[in-house]
Every structure is written in C-alpha cells, then in structure tokens.
Amino acid sequence: QLSRLFGSRRGSPSPRPQQQQPPPQLASPGGQSLEISSPISVERQIHIEIDPDTGEFIGLPDTWRLWLESQFSSELRLRQPTAVAEAVRFYSGCGSRPPSTVDAADEADEDAGDGGEGPAADVPVRKRSALTVDSSPSGTVGGSSQTEANLTEFFCQLEDLLLDVGAPGKAGDEFEAKYAWSQEVLGTGASGTVRLARDRVTNRPVAVKCMRLVARQQRRRDALLTELSAMQRLRHDNIVNFIRAYLNRSSSSSAELLLVMEYLDGGCLTDVAMETVMQEPIIAAVARECLQAVAYLHHNRVIHRDLKSDNVLLGTGGEVKVTDFGFCALLTTDDSYRCTRIGTPYWMAPEMVTVVERQSARCYNSKVDIWSLGVLVLEMLEGEPPYLHELPVKAIYLIQTKGKPDYKDPANMSAELTNFLDQCLSVDPEQRPTAGELLEHSFLAKACPLQWKLREHILAARRALA
Structure with missing residues (x-):
C-alpha cells in the first residue's frame, strides 16, 4: 500500500529532439495512408517505499523529496513515516502541489465595508504576530476538469x-x-x-x-x-x-x-478575533449566535463544512451571521454521511482529513461543524486557529496525529469554557454534542448583550488595522 501513497504523476512526454522526424506513415487495407500521432497523457508510475532502517522515503521525485524534508524533520519522518505519508497523500490527493503555495479555490470573501466611526472604546488590542501566513484560499482544497x-x-x-x-x-x-x-x-x-x-x-x-x-x-x-x-x-x-x-x-x-x-457593516469575525482581545462573555455571545445558525442548518439537513471566522459576518448593531455555503452538503433522508474531502485544513475535523480506502465507508456527518465551531471559539480566545503558522500539509498531519489541540493559556480559562471546548474538540465525533445540546451548555450563560459590546470590538479592530 505504501507504494500507492503518492499515486502517480502525470507529466509531459519525454523531450523531443530539436530536429523532429515526420510521423511514420502506414498503409490501410484500402490503400490510404494512416498517420500515427505522438503519445498523449503520458503517465509515469512512481514506486514509493519506506526504508526500514532509516525511515526515509525511497523513490520520491526530487521536488517532492526536498519539499517533504522542508516540512517534516528527519526525526518525525523516522518516528511516524506512515502518518507523514498519509498527510501528504491527503494533501496531494486534493490536487495540491509540493511548493508552499496551493491552488486557489473559488471563494470570494464577503467582508463588509466600513461603517460610521464612533467614540473610542476601552477594548484591548491584540498585538499582531510578526510571522505572517497566507491563510487565504491557498489552504482550501478542491478542483476538477471542464468541457x-x-x-x-x-x-x-x-x-x-x-x-x-x-x-x-x-x-x-x-x-x-x-x-x-x-x-x-x-x-x-x-x-x-x-x-x-x-x-x-x-x-x-x-x-x-x-x-x-x-x-x-x-x-x-x-x-x-x-x-x-x-x-x-x-x-x-x-x-x-x-x-x-x-x-x-x-x-x-x-x-x-x-x-x-x-449586507453587514461590521466585516468578518477574523478582524475582531485577530486585532482585539475577546473576553469570555463576548466569546460566549458570538458562539451562541453561530450555534443557532448551525442548529438551524443541521435541522434542515445541511452541513456547512467550512465554518471559520472568515465566514462569520458581523454588524455594528450586534448581528452575527454565518455566510458562504460554497462547500456545504445537502443531505437526503437516507444518507446523513459524506466522504468528500473539502474545506480549509486548519478548521477540519480529524475524520475529514483521514484517508479512507473504501468509497462506501461512512466518513463523517454534521459533527464536523461542531469541531469547526470549537476551532472558531479558539480563534476568538487566542487570535488564530491552531497550527496557523504551519503550512496546510503540516496542519493536516498534526490534526491526524495529535487530535485535540493544546490550549495556549489553560490556566486563565474558566471551567465552563474548557469543558465547552473539550466537548467540541472531541476526536471521536460520536462524543461531540449536537448544536442543540451545546446551546444548553453552561458556558453560554456567560454571554453578554451584543448590541453595544460587539460594536466596540469592531471599531477597535478597525483602528488597529488603519
């Protein structure tokens, strides 16, 4: 099976000599000449295996080998070669290439514009990290051909x-x-x-x-x-x-x-989460609004599959709305599971980034949105999702092998918030509550009124970005 982990690579035919010879001519039974064309859609089979002594991959093309070495240390490749191969297999199977940039997905951010500025509010501003990561559509998977x-x-x-x-x-x-x-x-x-x-x-x-x-x-x-x-x-x-x-x-x-x-005039939640320090009451209030949307979607047999701060829009009047249904799945009454790997890696649940051999296998259901909601809450708490400073393939590997991410400052988290996140980020999807059950969680009782508090954070984020 390891020989199939990286699949095959399609490439152009071998370079032709500068002085090209005319194609050979053959005579048909009727006396007419037949022209033989050059080969097309050449497929080169690449056999990959793992050296039992060193744990290194043998047979990788140089481009993949150098890229793999830049993403995973030799210790990691030796300790967990199959897990590394599985992450790369998932990554390459989604049409991605070895360089650090990935094919862009058709996704337009529905960020809202500026609204009227109000008086300065006493909202702490989060210091932006010096390390920047391209977390736009470069990490989103999907694509196919057209005719x-x-x-x-x-x-x-x-x-x-x-x-x-x-x-x-x-x-x-x-x-x-x-x-x-x-x-x-x-x-x-x-x-x-x-x-x-x-x-x-x-x-x-x-x-x-x-x-x-x-x-x-x-x-x-x-x-x-x-x-x-x-x-x-x-x-x-x-x-x-x-x-x-x-x-x-x-x-x-x-x-x-x-x-x-x-149209919402407050922009997306990403700006507020990155640029301001959100305390538990406003985190609980925003999480409650998002959960209400998710509960409605699931009741109508819709899985969002790309729930993240970029896809939550805010209004200066306290509105919180989920948007972008470009990756959603519509479920039938007979089928509540999906196997398609689609979404943005940093927010994807473990069952979504695990390669499944059998097409008939039941891969995931609406509980993937609950995991993404947990990551969304972590965004508001910590300013970014886990592993954002890693490239998508490394994030996929960490989600596959680590499961629930570590919290940066657990000592300053309330017991209610910790329990809420632990439930959302359970590796076993059967152990995750439904959106309706989470709406009854004690953490949401901490929620503050959004009408004025959210506006303060929106305006503070705008000043930080100005």
Whole structure:
C-alpha cells in the first residue's frame, strides 16, 4: 500500500529532439495512408517505499523529496513515516502541489465595508504576530476538469434552479434598474468580486457577489449549484440571507452571475478575533449566535463544512451571521454521511482529513461543524486557529496525529469554557454534542448583550488595522 501513497504523476512526454522526424506513415487495407500521432497523457508510475532502517522515503521525485524534508524533520519522518505519508497523500490527493503555495479555490470573501466611526472604546488590542501566513484560499482544497458539454449542462441546471432570473442578455440591465452600484469593493477572490450596491427605492445597502461562470472548474460549478439550492431554501436571523440572483448570458464567454445578499457593516469575525482581545462573555455571545445558525442548518439537513471566522459576518448593531455555503452538503433522508474531502485544513475535523480506502465507508456527518465551531471559539480566545503558522500539509498531519489541540493559556480559562471546548474538540465525533445540546451548555450563560459590546470590538479592530 505504501507504494500507492503518492499515486502517480502525470507529466509531459519525454523531450523531443530539436530536429523532429515526420510521423511514420502506414498503409490501410484500402490503400490510404494512416498517420500515427505522438503519445498523449503520458503517465509515469512512481514506486514509493519506506526504508526500514532509516525511515526515509525511497523513490520520491526530487521536488517532492526536498519539499517533504522542508516540512517534516528527519526525526518525525523516522518516528511516524506512515502518518507523514498519509498527510501528504491527503494533501496531494486534493490536487495540491509540493511548493508552499496551493491552488486557489473559488471563494470570494464577503467582508463588509466600513461603517460610521464612533467614540473610542476601552477594548484591548491584540498585538499582531510578526510571522505572517497566507491563510487565504491557498489552504482550501478542491478542483476538477471542464468541457464545453458540461458547461452547457451547467447553464441549463443553473437556469432551472434560479427562481427569479433576468431575461437572457438583459439581467445586467434589470439589475441596474433595481440597484445602484457603489464604488466600494467588499472583497475579491478567485471566483469574482463582492461589491456594495444600494436599492434605488429604499436606499438599503446590499452585498453583490459577481461571479464569472465560464472560467469555473466543473467541481466549482457543482458547488455553486449546491450553494444556490441551499441559499434559496434557508432563511434565519443568524445566516446571511439570499435576496435575488441575476444571470447574464449575453455571450457564452462572458456569462456572469450576480448574487444579491444581505449586507453587514461590521466585516468578518477574523478582524475582531485577530486585532482585539475577546473576553469570555463576548466569546460566549458570538458562539451562541453561530450555534443557532448551525442548529438551524443541521435541522434542515445541511452541513456547512467550512465554518471559520472568515465566514462569520458581523454588524455594528450586534448581528452575527454565518455566510458562504460554497462547500456545504445537502443531505437526503437516507444518507446523513459524506466522504468528500473539502474545506480549509486548519478548521477540519480529524475524520475529514483521514484517508479512507473504501468509497462506501461512512466518513463523517454534521459533527464536523461542531469541531469547526470549537476551532472558531479558539480563534476568538487566542487570535488564530491552531497550527496557523504551519503550512496546510503540516496542519493536516498534526490534526491526524495529535487530535485535540493544546490550549495556549489553560490556566486563565474558566471551567465552563474548557469543558465547552473539550466537548467540541472531541476526536471521536460520536462524543461531540449536537448544536442543540451545546446551546444548553453552561458556558453560554456567560454571554453578554451584543448590541453595544460587539460594536466596540469592531471599531477597535478597525483602528488597529488603519
């Protein structure tokens, strides 16, 4: 089995000589000549094994070998070679390459814009670490191929799914008649841009996710269809609610989808968690709001699968809403388990980053969101998720082998918070409570009113980032 841990590597055919010879000609039975083409889709099999004496991998291409040595010490490779191989196997199986940068996912941050500044509040500011890590979509896994045939099928499915679509080629005009664009860009990503707009009648601000559709890979198109299906049927006070979609197909090469959603003026939770020191009462209050969203999702048989501070938006009026359903899974009544490996490594539960051989194996269920919520609480407490200063493959290895992460300052954590985290971060998913059960946890009784306290932290984070 170890020989298959790294799979195969597809590469280009061997370099051809500068003076290329014409392809050979053969005669067909009818007398016509046949031309033999050069080989395509050459696959080179690489046999990998572990040296029993040194614990080192034998047969790795130089690029992988050097990269592996930079990520895992020789002591670690010798002590736990199979665990290291499993982490790399999961990492490479998601389409990632050995360098430190990973393929970007189609994900646009729906960060909210600046609101009116208020009086300075007495909120402690967290000192930003000197070590920076690219924790944007570079750590997100997923991807596939595309063809013109499935592009046409995708547009048919999309048009069938949308309940309110502008006429072909006219959606842009219909949007302009309803909304006025603002100059403010709320966020950008590989899939498009999130911009601010205002309703021409009510002057209400909205967030508009503008996505170019043709360039999306097939797996990303499937995720978009799932996201739209979920957004249309979900409506809750703790979810960024969908308003309307405009599909502009003026030409096949410039098809664009405009998703109009609620706008929150406080930005994402990441800024507040990184730039301010959040005490237990406000952590409990934000966790309660997120749990209410998760409980609603699970009740409606939806797994979010990418719950993290980037996907929690705040409002200066005390609003806390979960967003970005691009990685969500819609469960049927007969199937409450999923095997697809998708999400952002630092927030992924152990059962999500463990390679499973049998496709029929039941891999994980909605309890993965409970683990991610525990990591989210750690973000608010410590300013960052565990292992953020490691590259994704090392984080995957640590989640696989270590399980529940260490707390940085357990002596200053209340017994209620410690117990809450211990339950969320149980390695055995069966031991994790449901979202509904966690809403009854004693830690949430510490929650403070959010209306003013959250605004203080939002404004303090803005000043720290200015």
